Amino acid sequence: MTWFVVFVIAGCACAVSCIAPEPLQTPDTMWRVVSARDFLVPTLADRPIVGFVFNPDSGHVSGYSGCNRFHGTYVYRGDSLSFGPLVLTKMFCQSGSDIERAVVEALRDVVTVRLESGALIGKGAASDTVIIARRESHKRP
Numbered sequence: 001m002t003w004f005v006v007f008v009i010a011g012c013a014c015a016v017s018c019i020a021p022e023p024l025q026t027p028d029t030m031w032r033v034v035s036a037r038d039f040l041v042p043t044l045a046d047r048p049i050v051g052f053v054f055n056p057d058s059g060h061v062s063g064y065s066g067c068n069r070f071h072g073t074y075v076y077r078g079d080s081l082s083f084g085p086l087v088l089t090k091m092f093c094q095s096g097s098d099i100e101r102a103v104v105e106a107l108r109d110v111v112t113v114r115l116e117s118g119a120l121i122g123k124g125a126a127s128d129t130v131i132i133a134r135r136e137s138h139k140r141p
Contacts, residue, residue, distance in 0.1 A: 024076060024115060025056035030063075031120055031133035036106035041066070041099055050103060051133060066099030067091055081113040081122065106131035 032051040033041045041050050052063030054074065061083065062071040068091050073084035086104060093100075109130045110122035122131040 024081075024113065024120065025054040029053065030136040032136045033103055033106075034119070034132045034134055035129075036099075036102040036131045037109075039099065039102040041103070049136065050099060051136065052107075061086075065103045067093035067097050068100060070104070076113075079112045079114060081110050083107050083110065103131070 030049065030051050030053050032043070032049050035041060043049060047066075048064040050064055050066050052061050052070075054061050054076070056076075059073050059075065060071060061074045063069070065088065068088040070086045070088045072086035075082050075084075086107065088100075088104070106122065109124045111125050112123045114121050114123075118135050120131075120133045120135070121129060122133075124130040
């Protein structure tokens with residue numbers, strides 16, 4: 001009986017003050033980039049959404065950076081997130097290269113991340129915000 005009471009009290013305390021973290025790596029969830037390195041990333045009707053998808057089973061990330069598609073590896077532990085080298089296709093784009101440069105540099109510079117109101121906030125080594133992405137519903141870039 002004592003264990004049951006302790007469990008219930010601990011459960012109530014957590015229900016009031018604990019918030020379960022949103023899963024960062026939910027398979028097939030697309031993260032739409034809203035800003036990268038203070039560059040606001042527009043959604044263009046004639047292009048895929050600038051964003052990325054984590055694959056927690058393989059440790060791979062893939063996405064679209066504004067001109068090219070990319071893929072690579074990532075490591076996520078606690079609030080730490082780092083991306084390995086990203087491989088990009090080599091498409092010619094008359095526009096979008098400035099967006100791509102900002103997105104790829106931001107992903108390279110991320111060291112920590114937190115989730116806040118459905119947004120992924122990536123911070124750099126100096127604790128500056130380098131990327132903000134919003135969760136999209138099960139779409140691949």
